[in-house]
Amino acid sequence: MPLLIDGKATAAQIKSEIAQEVATLVAEGRKRPHLAAVLVGNDGGSETYVKNKVLACEACGFESTLIRFEDTVSETELLAKIDELNRDENIDGFIVQLPLPRHIDTDKVIEAIDHRKDVDGFHPINVGRLAIGLPCFISATPLGILTLLRRYGIETAGKHCVVVGRSNIVGKPMVQLMLQKEHGNATVTCIHSYTQDVAAECRKADILIAAIGRPGYITADMVKPGATVIDVGTTRVPDNSRPSGFRLSGDVDFNTVAPIAGAITPVPGGVGPMTICMLMLNTLAAGKKTYYR
Numbered sequence: 647m648p649l650l651i652d653g654k655a656t657a658a659q660i661k662s663e664i665a666q667e668v669a670t671l672v673a674e675g676r677k678r679p680h681l682a683a684v685l686v687g688n689d690g691g692s693e694t695y696v697k698n699k700v701l702a703c704e705a706c707g708f709e710s711t712l713i714r715f716e717d718t719v720s721e722t723e724l725l726a727k728i729d730e731l732n733r734d735e736n737i738d739g740f741i742v743q744l745p746l747p748r749h750i751d752t753d754k755v756i757e758a759i760d761h762r763k764d765v766d767g768f769h770p771i772n773v774g775r776l777a778i779g780l781p782c783f784i785s786a787t788p789l790g791i792l793t794l795l796r797r798y799g800i801e802t803a804g805k806h807c808v809v810v811g812r813s814n815i816v817g818k819p820m821v822q823l824m825l826q827k828e829h830g831n832a833t834v835t836c837i838h839s840y841t842q843d844v845a846a847e848c849r850k851a852d853i854l855i856a857a858i859g860r861p862g863y864i865t866a867d868m869v870k871p872g873a874t875v876i877d878v879g880t881t882r883v884p885d886n887s888r889p890s891g892f893r894l895s896g897d898v899d900f901n902t903v904a905p906i907a908g909a910i911t912p913v914p915g916g917v918g919p920m921t922i923c924m925l926m927l928n929t930l931a932a933g934k935k936t937y938y939r
């Protein structure tokens with residue numbers, strides 16, 4: 647069987663490292679990092695993510711503030727809150743949980759966030775700085791994946807990395823991160839809905855990263871024996887045997903792919919916990935003013 651990449655344990659380890667660093671900061675008389683999260687509406691997935699972000703802040707010794715709006719909130723009201731958070735010196739970084747209701751322009755909201763507080767790394771300034779290799783906040787899921795590869799000693803330099811999916815928050819920044827000389831330093835292919843012969847492209851991968859949100863999409867015939875397989879998928883599929891009524895399903899058909907992979911992330915317990923953990927690392931950097939004064 648392959649090496650099982652344990653994101654839950656790695657995230658717990660990193661959060662305890664962050665908590666130690668925060669304890670040192672506070673002992674030196676410096677401020678605790680403070681993250682604010684803006685949640686619009688009552689989407690079940692978003693509620694869970696934001697709750698887990700607040701809990702992670704507690705584990706790291708950060709301050710956190712949750713700001714809730716009804717899903718009827720106007721774009722103007724939301725932009726006014728963002729302006730307030732941008733100016734609030736007590737807030738080091740903040741996020742606006744996505745997706746937003748359809749009547750709100752998500753791009754406009756993201757652009758309204760001060761890039762120096764954009765711990766999600768979604769602002770065009772952070773996206774652009776990542777692309778040209780300048781210090782910046784990096785989107786948490788791609789950063790979590792690179793961190794897992796590093797901590798498990800999986801070589802990326804000179805390897806062939808195939809990213810399946812081209813979303814702004816995972817696929818595209820993952821491509822950039824794996825491409826950068828100072829990060830992944832890999833040869834990178836990005837697969838999308840217009841790619842011809844997806845299976846043949848995927849089989850070239852030493853590192854295959856699936857981020858399309860289609861349960862079980864990656865099957866054994868698409869994987870080179872010994873490859874590292876990273877599963878970003880977390881689709882909720884109905885499951886009446888669970889108290890919640892659903893389970894999380896990855897983009898990789900784990901049972902058939904695991905026997906031929908060299909290393910693989912499970913769902914849940916793989917990439918998911920690392921995403922929140924990297925948001926904490928970005929918040930620590932925001933508190934310390936590591937990237938921007």
Ligand code: GUN
Pocket residue numbers: 741742743744745766786787815921
């Ligand atoms: N929705 C899904 N993932 C994310 C994320 O990483 N940040 C925010 N703000 N919203 C999300």
